[in-house]
Amino acid sequence: MRTEALIIGAGPAGLSAAIELGQRGIETLVVDEYPVPGGRLLGQMYQSQSGWWIGRRVAEDLLERLGRFPNVHLMLETSVSGLAHAGGGWTATFSQRAGTVDAQAVLIATGATEVPIPLPNWTLPGVMTVGAAQTMANVHGVRPGERGIIIGFGALAFAVADELTRAGVDLAGIVLPPLQGPSQWLGTVQDQWRRLRDVVHLGPRWARAATPLVASDFWLERVMAGAPQKGIPALGTVLRPNVAAIAMAGEEAVSGVWLQRVDRRGTLVGEPWHEAVDFACLSGGLRPVPDLAAATGAAMKSSRSGLHDVPIFGPVGETTAPGIFAAGNVLGIEGAPVAMAQGQLASIGVLRHLSGNPTEWAAEQAAFSRALEVARERAPLVFDRAWSQIHEEIRQAWTNRPKEG
Amino acid sequence: MAKDAPSHEDDAVIVCRCEALTWGDVKQAMEAFQPTSLRQLKSVTRWGMGICQGRVCRPMMAATTVEDQTEAAFRLVVRPPFKPVAMNILGHEGEKV
Numbered sequence: 001m002r003t004e005a006l007i008i009g010a011g012p013a014g015l016s017a018a019i020e021l022g023q024r025g026i027e028t029l030v031v032d033e034y035p036v037p038g039g040r041l042l043g044q045m046y047q048s049q050s051g052w053w054i055g056r057r058v059a060e061d062l063l064e065r066l067g068r069f070p071n072v073h074l075m076l077e078t079s080v081s082g083l084a085h086a087g088g089g090w091t092a093t094f095s096q097r098a099g100t101v102d103a104q105a106v107l108i109a110t111g112a113t114e115v116p117i118p119l120p121n122w123t124l125p126g127v128m129t130v131g132a133a134q135t136m137a138n139v140h141g142v143r144p145g146e147r148g149i150i151i152g153f154g155a156l157a158f159a160v161a162d163e164l165t166r167a168g169v170d171l172a173g174i175v176l177p178p179l180q181g182p183s184q185w186l187g188t189v190q191d192q193w194r195r196l197r198d199v200v201h202l203g204p205r206w207a208r209a210a211t212p213l214v215a216s217d218f219w220l221e222r223v224m225a226g227a228p229q230k231g232i233p234a235l236g237t238v239l240r241p242n243v244a245a246i247a248m249a250g251e252e253a254v255s256g257v258w259l260q261r262v263d264r265r266g267t268l269v270g271e272p273w274h275e276a277v278d279f280a281c282l283s284g285g286l287r288p289v290p291d292l293a294a295a296t297g298a299a300m301k302s303s304r305s306g307l308h309d310v311p312i313f314g315p316v317g318e319t320t321a322p323g324i325f326a327a328g329n330v331l332g333i334e335g336a337p338v339a340m341a342q343g344q345l346a347s348i349g350v351l352r353h354l355s356g357n358p359t360e361w362a363a364e365q366a367a368f369s370r371a372l373e374v375a376r377e378r379a380p381l382v383f384d385r386a387w388s389q390i391h392e393e394i395r396q397a398w399t400n401r402p403k404e405g
Numbered sequence: 406m407a408k409d410a411p412s413h414e415d416d417a418v419i420v421c422r423c424e425a426l427t428w429g430d431v432k433q434a435m436e437a438f439q440p441t442s443l444r445q446l447k448s449v450t451r452w453g454m455g456i457c458q459g460r461v462c463r464p465m466m467a468a469t470t471v472e473d474q475t476e477a478a479f480r481l482v483v484r485p486p487f488k489p490v491a492m493n494i495l496g497h498e499g500e501k502v
Contacts, residue, residue: 033488079487079488080487080488081485081486081487081488081489081490082485082486082487083485083487084485093485093486093490094494095486095488095489095490095491095494096491096494097494098493098494098496098497099497113460115464116461118418118419118420118428118465119418120414120417120418121417122418122419123419123422181415181418181428181468182418182420182428182431182465182468183465183468184467184468185464185465185467185468247417284464287463287464289460291483291487292483292487294482294483295483295484295485295487302476302479302480303476303479304467304474304476304479305463305464305466305467305479306459306463306464306466306467306479306481307464307467
């Protein structure tokens with residue numbers, strides 16, 4: 001099969017790009033691994049400045065608009081297993097279907113993946129990532145269990161705690177992850193506590209009043225280490241900032257969690273105790289899935305942990321590989337409205353690549369860039385402070401990249 | 406209900422589910438082989454070489470302390486097939502979708 005544009009990933013970025021390309025008459029094929037299009041939109045449900053964000057409705061709206069364009073095709077349950085430069089374009093192969101697709105331009109919108117936290121017995125049934133619990137509850141309408149615990153202060157921890165408690169699921173709280181051994185990449189206890197600054201505004205009104213207090217490391221440490229062991233009420237559950245999960249317990253499935261108190265320096269103190277839970281959500285955060293971009297030979301910005309590996313990209317999602325574009329969380333972890341604007345911007349990159357005219361669609365580019373800025377300003381959550389710095393470094397790397405000819 | 410206190414042993418923490426490797430296995434390999442890069446550690450332990458191809462365990466690998474702490478020592482190469490492919494699909498390579 002031949003197509004002008006191949007979009008890999010039918011999440012907010014990929015679908016938004018497909019609508020723009022569809023409108024402009026481009027033959028477009030969108031592929032996605034999952035049986036249902038929408039990506040992470042399907043599980044999102046939170047209150048923002050402008051009311052409730054119901055991701056599933058946003059996905060339905062995007063698909064409804066996409067359905068108007070007979071030149072856009074959607075191929076689900078399809079993973080890209082190979083992507084090779086051939087005849088001026090790219091040839092893709094797939095893991096669940098025979099044959100190849102030749103595309104002149106490829107948009108990589110493969111999103112992000114969750115990072116689990118290893119602790120003894122974390123492979124027992126009942127231990128899942130926090131996003132898996134979100135999918136069970138919000139996509140499939142299934143309770144992940146009767147009583148759970150959230151381990152780790154990843155950004156999704158707080159959103160999912162809110163969603164689960166609203167759904168009537170009992171939680172033993174949000175606790176620290178283990179910070180030694182294979183979990184060292186999570187940083188120090190101070191790093192974990194600093195993450196809480198970005199979510200103070202989600203807490204109860206009185207906790208919001210504590211914002212100036214926890215702004216200094218000196219007071220942050222003392223407030224967190226001195227919090228009551230039973231926790232601080234937040235999001236329908238309790239935040240337990242000085243309690244760490246050290247192991248899961250159970251034979252056939254999770255029956256409990258071992259917890260231990262942590263002091264101001266992050267050292268485990270006192271005796272561990274057991275609390276009964278039948279599920280646990282690991283929240284180590286999210287990281288981009290840039291494998292396809294890396295495989296095309298696009299210049300990458302890499303990190304020791306792999307948590308911040310992203311392609312070097314330009315203003316309309318261009319990578320340094322010819323005809324390869326990227327949009328959405330594959331460029332860094334941000335919310336769906338940001339991914340949607342990035343998808344629209346990348347469609348401009350694809351259009352210019354197809355026409356060979358690098359200056360057309362300037363008004364659209366300006367409008368989509370503005371939409372991206374607005375989406376960033378209105379983001380209810382900062383996933384990881386590192387990303388704004390990384391994006392600045394990428395802007396410089398893009399400007400200074402070696403140019404052909 | 407009596408509960409046994411949890412084990413803090415490194416051998417109790419699985420770090421690579423696909424290849425059933427524990428943190429203890431990794432530490433042992435680090436000592437025995439003294440790999441200078443993540444790629445070498447992969448070669449001696451098979452860490453990240455199973456069906457997930459490091460997608461689950463990649464960040465945990467950064468907890469290892471190889472001698473060379475530069476980013477280059479931690480870089481891993483992506484090679485096709487990016488996802489597992491069934492043999493009957495491979496047999497039809499070259500046909501059009």
